[in-house]
Amino acid sequence: MYGKGLKPLSIATVVAIAAALSLVFFYAPLDADQGFIQKIFYLHVPLAITALIGFVVGGVFAVLHLRSNDRKWDAYSYVSIHMSVIFGVAVLITGSIWAKASWGHWWVWDEPTLVSFLIVFLMYATYYPFRYAIEDPERQGRYASVFAVTAGAFVPLNFMAVRMAQSLVHPRVFATTNGGLPGSMMFTFLVCLAAVALLWVTLVKLELTAKSTSGQLKRLRRALDAPPTGSSRPRIAPEVS
């Protein structure tokens, strides 16, 4: 069920990423201030935007789970958060590489944008131990959804707070004054954003398909392990780990 449409989505993602990389390296002009190092932004910023939106999307799915008690939404929420955490790792690493090249430091602790993203990332890193500390599946899903809703609401609040903090050193991609991108750079950036967002959707779908298939296999194993009528001896089969 989840695998439906995965193939065209994967092809679209590959095409979009190829187009984005071509635009970054062969179309977008060099930045007057930063030069070639600014090319990292075409990867770093879309990854950050997608990861943050993914966290919020995970919260929305969690709301649907709490409202309907349908475990499908819990799976959606979990996978959305999981993928956004992976993207978050990429955001932190690519951001650090840019900071080292541009500022001479891998990390700057008095920069609100960096620290706030790290806080959001670490908060979501606690989602896994929190979730898997609960054994009962019903409670696990419910508590994880409450976490996802609370944390998902924190993400936009955190974003707005950082924007209002008037950062001194972190550049703004969508600034209205003194920093807005020219047309060719903005076009390249938007293609990159679309490509990274497509990649996120594709990987979420792939993960959901794998989880669904794994669940179906467990069901099949349970059905085959069930003793036939009249027999009290279960046919225990160890699950392949």
Place this chain on the structure above:
Amino acid sequence: MPDLLFATPALPLDEAGKYVAGAYIVFLVLIVVYVAIMASKLQRMERELRELAGFAETRSQGEVAAPGRGSEGQSISDSFAPHGAEEAASDV
């Protein structure tokens, strides 16, 4: 644009290039690692599915050979059929 960025001159290409390459390679490596993990999961599921299919076939054959007896003594683990080249070829 912030003051610091104005004060920071653009890096020469040979120096900036390694940072840009590093950032894009990190992204690529993360994707490849993720795909490798998913591939190992897929392999595990395939192995498990083959195991279950073998068990189901053995059970149905046992029921045909000895109707009424059942196949209580067997487990999925016991019913592993050797997955040789012929079987692999027939799967394809």
